Amino acid sequence: MAGDFSLWVYLAGTPLLWLTVTLTSYVLADRIAAATDRHPIANPVLITVILVGTVLAVTGTPYPTYFEGAQFVHFLLGPATVVLAMPLYERRATVLRALVPMLAALMAGAATTLAVVIVLARLLDIPQPILISLAPKSVTSGVAMGIAEALGGDPTLTAILVILTGIIGAILVTPMMNLLRIRDMRARGFAVGLAAHGIGTARAFQVSETAGTFAGIAMGLNAFLTAILAPLALHLLF
Amino acid sequence: MIASLALILLAQLVGEVLARGAGVPIPGPVIGMGLMFGFLLLRDSRIGLPRVLPKPLTDGTLESTARGLLMNLSLMFVPAGVGVVGRLDLLRAQGLKLAIVLVVSTALSLLVTVLVFRAVASCVERRRPDGEA
Structure with a gap:
């Protein structure tokens, strides 16, 4: 026993154990998602997080210990963002043709997100530090944490809200777009990339490569615009 | 494979340096994406860059490395996502309110973005009504 x-x-x-747990859980989650024919609610991120979270709870492992091992997987987010250039390059003609609708949708989407979050949080009496941490929640986590920190929010809370937003957006997008009868994969992808950053982009790539490409662009553009708009919106709507 | 990874990391590194150096609110990897895009444009232009580049960067290995990463984008959010489970107690106090804000704002964000995109697209592209076939 000893x-x-x-x-x-x-x-x-060692990283070995937690890397293995992360990858094995992901393979399992991906099998579950595939078995449901990629049903939106069977979101691979959500299932993997539940599986790994259960292992941590059962073994009483603190999160920092886990993260020390799993950080190699986390690190890959950067390179994965860089290679979004590949589908973008292959579809550059399509993207260029959609420049005007993209910019219009970007402005409208980013402004709506900020306004709705701030007004709703005020109506519900959510305390100010949490409200500030909420404001950049549709932006990819690294940038969102930077925005929250600069405005006096709590970056770790922001990271959690960003991940939750991503999962919610990835689950909502397909049923919602089908309900609205929107078949334009550019528009569907762009919307989910703007509202739900990388997790939305991952979902978009599952559905179509065009959707994934536009999601990736929306994610990048929204990070930039929200960083500029968030301080303004908080100032105006307070 | 290694040459491709080296190029991808290099683009990210330069992006990170530029982002921090200039203090712009764009994340380093997003600048790296722009640099990678520029590299691809240069590679396929007629200036003859392929002759001096390592073979894996021109024979499709770079593309398949990229595809491999993008196919598993979901996996990379897991370590940060598990942090949610670790801090459920913190969310419990404001849980319902936060859930309302997150779901409503995300739904409205999707709705407004997609509707504006479609509305403007159908104005601009009257001759091609449904975008890409």
């Missing part, structure tokens, strides 16, 4: 315990202590401290 031998088992020291083995556990050894493994729990």
Whole structure:
């Protein structure tokens, strides 16, 4: 028993264990998602987070210990953003033709998101520090945390709200767009990339490569615009 | 594979340096995406860059490395996502209100963005009503 315990202590401290848990859970989650024919509610991020979270809870592992191992996977977010250039390049003619609708949708979408978040949070009496942390929640996590910090919010809370927003957006987009009878994959992708950053983009790539390309562009543009608009909106709507 | 990864990391690194150096609110990897786009344009232009580049950057290896990463974009959000489970207690106090704000704002954000995109697109592209076939 003592031998088992020291083995556990050894493994729990290496990246090997938590990388394996993360990748295995993801493979399992992806199988579950595939088995439901990629139903929106069977979101791979959501299922994997639940699986890994259960393992951590059962073994009593603190999150920082887990993250130390899993940070290699987290790191790949950067390179994955860089290679969004690939589908963008392959579809550059399509993208260029849609420049005007994209810019219009970007302005409208970014402004709506900020206004709705701030007004709704005020109506519901959400305390100010949480409200500030909420404001950039549609933006990709690295930038959102920077915005929240600059405005006096709580960056770690923002990171959580960003992830939750991503999962909600990825679940909502397909049923909503089908209900609205929108078949333009450019518009569908752009909307989910703007509202739900990278997790929305991952969902868009599952549905169509055109949607994924436009989602990636929306994610990048919205990060830029929200960083400029968030301080203004908080100032105006307070 | 390694040459492709090196190029991708290099683009991110330069992007990060530019973002921090200039203090712009664009994330480093997004600038890196722009740099990668520029690289692809240059590579396929007629200036003969392919002859001096390592083969994996021109023979499709770069593209398949990119595809491999993008196919598994969901995986990369897991480590940060697990942080949600670790801080459920913090969300519990404001949970319902936060859920309302997140769901309503995300739904409206999707709705407004897609409707404006479609409205403007159908104005601009009257001859091609449904975008890309």
